[in-house]
Amino acid sequence: MRRRSLSSSTSRRSPRAREGRIVSAPYPARVTSIERAQAVLAGGCDSPVRSGWGVNHPMFVQRSAAGAYAYDETGRRYIDYVMAYGPLLFGHTHPALVTGLDEVAKHGFVWGTTHPEEMRLAERIRAHLPSMERMRFVSTGTEAVMSAIRVARAFTRRSLILKFAGNYHGHFDLALLNAGASAHTSDASASGIPEGVMHDVVVARYNDLESVDALLRGREHEIAAIIVEPIVGNMGYVTPVPDFLEGLRERTRRYGALLIFDEVITWLRFGPRGAQDRVGITPDMTTIGKIMGGGAPIAAFGGREEVMAVLAPLGGTFTGGTHGGNPFCVGMAHRVLDLIEAHPEYYDEMRARAERLADGIRAIFRTRDLPYAVVQHESIVDFKFRAGPPNRNYDDALAADKKKYAAYYAAMLQRGILLPPSQNEVMFVSTAHTDADIDATLAAIEASIGDR
Ligand SMILES: Cc1ncc(COP(=O)(O)O)c(C=O)c1O
Known part of the structure; x- marks a missing residue:
């Protein structure tokens, strides 16, 4: 079969294209950007x-x-x-984040190996958030929370997760049940979230320990973790009432479950010690993201050393990611911390x-x-x-x-x-x-x- 040569196809293009200029798709003037977006991006x-x-x-x-x-x-x-x-x-x-990026990129964007700047970043984060005794870097808040939940389930060898209506933890299956922010979940047949997921999650009312107790009654020894935004930014701005977070801390200890603070919004927004320092409660695990990359996609999950030890190769639990801890995003996170520490x-x-x-x-x-x-x-x-x-x-x-x-x-x-x-x-x-x-x-x- 004869292949058409590049030059022959070039000869059919417009004179502008032949000159080597980029010719964008010829959208008729009456097509709005919104129509154009809808024609190529889902929704x-x-x-x-x-x-x-x-x-x-x-x-x-x-x-x-x-x-x-x-x-x-x-x-x-x-x-x-x-x-x-x-x-x-x-x-x-901010000039400190958008200038001299060739310096951040000069050794490449992604390596697939562990590197000293990643270690230094983890050390810097732990200096601010001592509860993150061991951590792993991922790319998004969704990944961070999804991974933290898997670790909590593996550590406790239990499945049940208690979360709160109106908190948002990303777009993986269980996180979307009655989630805040802009999440919208139809019933299982339409949402793509299997019915089975609902068996292992209960959704309580924020600021309401009675609703927590009612949901856990009889299931106290099934609960792997309570996940909560300690201060919420996803159902408007909501602060915890006195004793609410203390009550969660006490119950998780009593039931042998873990307390996970989702600080994807709050870490660095409320200063480098995060919401956990403000509320004076130490969680077993923490998730962070958003501000930490200065716009670049980097997030992390971490917690007590013995808890994080379930992760392979130490334990039998897997999390990974091609882009986790990549030198470019790690470099951006250092710039963010440099800025915050200097100012x-x-x-x-x-x-x-x-x-x-x-x-x-x-x-x-x-x-x-x-x-x-x-x-x-x-x-x-x-x-x-x-x-x-x-x-x-x-x-x-x-x-x-x-x-x-x-x-x-x-x-x-x-x-x-x-x-x-x-x-x-x-x-x-x-x-x-x-x-x-x-x-x-x-x-x-x-x-x-x-x-x-
Ligand atoms: C508290 C909280 N957790 C997790 C997430 C998910 O983060 P991402 O959008 O980076 O996946 C968000 C996103 O808004 C969030 O607000």
Whole structure:
């Protein structure tokens, strides 16, 4: 069979292509980016929240980003409070993270071997989070939590996991049951999550030890682990009530189970010692991710030495990953820790901006007699369209008025403010947000709340 030569196929191309220029696919002008996305990406996106389905609004198509700002396709600037759903503690393009990357990449991106910088990173993390006596690097928070759960099951030789409604731990099977954030799980036949998975997981109410006890009654000696976001960022911002986490710590000890803290959002957001230091409770295992890579995909799981010893080659439990601990992402994580360790004042600055934002929103609500509680902790700011105290659990989160949030989201976008397209998410303030950004945001809120 004769093969067509490259040159003969070239001769059929347009003159521009023959000159060696890249010719993009000839989309007719009337095809919008959203239609184009839907024609090639499943549902038009890689993660459903991005589609705008939570606010019944067309998807935000982003062309670029810098500092505190996201830019849409027309080049219009928006003050960005999504911040990639948490990783961007320093905004989009902090010079310490985006310059000199050839230095980070000069020995390659991935090796498939263990290396000293990976050891040094683990030592640095353990210095901040001593509960992670041994750890492993992976690429995403989902992998970190999935691996931690397998380790906990292997260590305890039990299967049952207790999790909380409205916490989000990634998109592996059991994590999605009644999960917060933008997760949505249909019944087993439609979701792809086998019925069998439900036998080994129970879902309790956050901040409610009675619901924990009710679910564990009679199954106390089946429980492998309780996994919890110690401070939650996935059903709005929710803090633990006094004695809740203490109660989980006490019960896991009493039943011979492990306590896993999912600090994928909270580690580095609340400082290098994480939420576990703030709440004064030491978990058996911890998962971290998001901020630690400065935007590059790196996460980790770890815990007590004897627990992590179940992992092969010491034990019989397997986790692995082609990209786990790769030198590029490890190099980025070192840069993040370098920045944080060199600039403790960053936290004060972010807190001051977040307080300015939260106080401003409270003042607007007071003037307009709006009954919404505004919460702020470090660089997280949140309020929901629901009267009464801040969210304490997922029932509260689900009671918020979705239509009002959707209208508010659209009105804010029109005024150049990019909010998370779901009321389960929170606003993240970064080191890049300025007082002027906060004041512009407050002006937009004042006008948009009036649009209701
Ligand atoms: C607390 C928490 N755990 C785990 C995950 C999953 O992380 P990833 O999206 O990197 O898989 C997330 C993501 O939002 C999270 O918020």
